[in-house]
Amino acid sequence: MKPPPFAYHAPTDLDEAVGLLAEAGDEGKVLAGGQSLIPLLNMRLAAPRVLVDINAVAGLEDIRVDAAGVRVGARVRHAELEADTAAAEAVPLLGQGLRLVAHPVIRNRGTTVGSIAHADPSAEMPAVLALLEGAVEVRGRAGTRTVPAAEFVTGPMETALAPGEIAVAARFPRPRPGTGTAFVETARRNGDYALCGAAAAVTLGADGRITAARCCLISVAPVPLVVDLTDHLAGRTARLGDLDGAAAAAAEQADPEDDIHAGADYRRHLARVLTARALARAAAAAPAAVADTYTGASR
Amino acid sequence: MTEDVHDIRLRVNGIQHTARVPARRLLSDCLRHDLGLTGTHVGCEHGVCGACTVLVDGRPVRSCLMLAVSAAQHADITTVEGLAAADGTPHPVQQAFAECHALQCGFCTPGFLTLVAAYLRDNPDPGEDDAREAVTGNLCRCTGYQNIVAAVLRAAEITRGQDGVPRARPPAEEGRVPEAGGGRP
Ligand SMILES: Cc1cc2nc3c(=O)[nH]c(=O)nc-3n(C[C@H](O)[C@H](O)[C@H](O)COP(=O)(O)OP(=O)(O)OC[C@H]3O[C@@H](n4cnc5c(N)ncnc54)[C@H](O)[C@@H]3O)c2cc1C
Ligand code: FES
Ligand code: FES
Numbered sequence: 001m002k003p004p005p006f007a008y009h010a011p012t013d014l015d016e017a018v019g020l021l022a023e024a025g026d027e028g029k030v031l032a033g034g035q036s037l038i039p040l041l042n043m044r045l046a047a048p049r050v051l052v053d054i055n056a057v058a059g060l061e062d063i064r065v066d067a068a069g070v071r072v073g074a075r076v077r078h079a080e081l082e083a084d085t086a087a088a089e090a091v092p093l094l095g096q097g098l099r100l101v102a103h104p105v106i107r108n109r110g111t112t113v114g115s116i117a118h119a120d121p122s123a124e125m126p127a128v129l130a131l132l133e134g135a136v137e138v139r140g141r142a143g144t145r146t147v148p149a150a151e152f153v154t155g156p157m158e159t160a161l162a163p164g165e166i167a168v169a170a171r172f173p174r175p176r177p178g179t180g181t182a183f184v185e186t187a188r189r190n191g192d193y194a195l196c197g198a199a200a201a202v203t204l205g206a207d208g209r210i211t212a213a214r215c216c217l218i219s220v221a222p223v224p225l226v227v228d229l230t231d232h233l234a235g236r237t238a239r240l241g242d243l244d245g246a247a248a249a250a251a252e253q254a255d256p257e258d259d260i261h262a263g264a265d266y267r268r269h270l271a272r273v274l275t276a277r278a279l280a281r282a283a284a285a286a287p288a289a290v291a292d293t294y295t296g297a298s299r
Numbered sequence: 300m301t302e303d304v305h306d307i308r309l310r311v312n313g314i315q316h317t318a319r320v321p322a323r324r325l326l327s328d329c330l331r332h333d334l335g336l337t338g339t340h341v342g343c344e345h346g347v348c349g350a351c352t353v354l355v356d357g358r359p360v361r362s363c364l365m366l367a368v369s370a371a372q373h374a375d376i377t378t379v380e381g382l383a384a385a386d387g388t389p390h391p392v393q394q395a396f397a398e399c400h401a402l403q404c405g406f407c408t409p410g411f412l413t414l415v416a417a418y419l420r421d422n423p424d425p426g427e428d429d430a431r432e433a434v435t436g437n438l439c440r441c442t443g444y445q446n447i448v449a450a451v452l453r454a455a456e457i458t459r460g461q462d463g464v465p466r467a468r469p470p471a472e473e474g475r476v477p478e479a480g481g482g483r484p
Contacts, residue, residue, distance in 0.1 A: 001344040007303040008322035008368055038364040039345035049300065053369055103436030105414065106346060108358045190435040
């Protein structure tokens with residue numbers, strides 16, 4: 001249970017980091033918070049020849065909040081982002097997802113961008129990025145490119161990152177006006193990866209009826225599963241009964257597997273129940289100004 | 300491949316150490332093997348049990364999920380050996396764990412002590428649910444957690460200076476009247 005040998009570099013400059021990583025090619029790995037990579041090394045499930053530690057690289061440490069949303073640098077810890085009130089106000093789904101990521105002690109060290117780059121199908125933050133239609137800024141020797149969330153995670157623990165590329169930041173857009181969000185999940189123990197989780201974004205019109213609804217499911221597909229439920233819900237209210245059909249439609253798209261933690265049937269059941277719950281909470285969280293003008297049946 | 304070896308400087312419990320370590324040395328092993336600080340325990344080595352918890356720049360982290368070479372980027376590390384006062388007076392959390400019988404075999408205890416010390420610094424007045432939530436990331440195979448939760452609450456009490464037990468205070472604060480309203484309702 002000790003890591004295999006590797007060469008270690010801790011550059012302070014981004015171009016140097018990219019250079020070192022490019023030189024190592026297939027055999028190089030970025031070390032961010034280490035909360036996923038070091039367990040893999042300890043269990044000898046990964047054996048990179050070169051580790052490039054980015055924890056001292058300048059320019060990756062910022063959380064920037066502007067009209068577009070929140071830009072999170074690659075060195076920002078889950079705990080730092082969770083504590084940032086401006087970010088929470090701009091994109092409430094960040095905090096709603098972060099509090100479900102492991103335990104506070106893991107969040108003290110693990111990075112949000114690292115979690116997205118790791119692309120575990122049970123991880124919350126890739127789902128947050130996918131539901132909000134965010135993007136990842138990627139730096140390689142050829143320069144910087146921006147990869148939309150829908151193209152970033154390509155499979156279980158597989159991403160669009162090429163060898164030698166570093167994810168320098170993730171961009172989480174503000175939800176559209178009138179939108180509420182929520183993230184709910186079921187895990188075997190507090191802090192564990194979810195057996196199933198559902199994030200939802202529901203937009204209400206001035207009459208309090210739904211104009212758009214999307215959900216993103218984790219742990220039931222190889223990648224975060226985004227399902228647009230607008231066709232099922234447009235013009236409806238967000239009463240639980242009204243949401244059941246949409247939740248069932250979302251669960252139908254899930255393709256869970258049996259494992260030691262839960263059977264596929266149970267996970268599919270969770271997908272339906274949790275989607276309904278997430279949609280209801282997201283609608284309830286939609287901005288009060290909209291709710292005030294609402295005159296239809298109670299939600 | 301040949302080992303990539305690094306000379307590092309680590310400040311642990313206020314003392315500057317130097318060590319020559321392979322890049323793959325975990326902080327937990329560096330503390331135990333290179334520095335002889337065996338108070339930090341190692342259970343699972345994949346971040347699940349919490350026995351190896353230490354404070355890095357005041358924040359609890361898993362020392363089994365950090366490389367010693369990366370830890371050297373940080374200013375300060377506190378292990379369980381660094382919790383008691385210089386004269387050996389136990390930290391309020393240590394006193395509370397002893398009083399409440401919050402340990403049996405003691406294997407998990409260093410991780411709980413460091414975690415709870417940091418938790419109470421940031422949350423001096425937890426309720427029982429908060430206390431329980433605070434320790435969910437650490438595993439104990441002996442106690443059933445009831446006494447650990449009781450010890451978290453008791454440590455908070457001791458720190459606030461209730462029950463006639465003096466609160467550990469820096470000298471500058473000596474003789475000051477404890478602030479009113481510090482107690483739990
Ligand atoms: C006990 C435990 C419970 C956990 N529970 C959860 C949970 O419930 N939900 C959850 O989402 N996560 C969970 N995690 C994982 C945690 O969130 C990690 O922090 C996260 O998955 C990885 O972030 P990191 O910064 O630690 O990345 P690292 O471990 O450093 O890296 C992970 C992978 O991503 C790559 N990488 C990291 N950063 C970059 C970058 N900037 N550019 C390119 N590649 C990069 C690395 O090369 C590596 O392959 C848990 C971890 C533990 C130990
Ligand atoms: S030994 Fe580090 S968490 Fe178990
Ligand atoms: S006292 Fe034995 S594991 Fe906790």
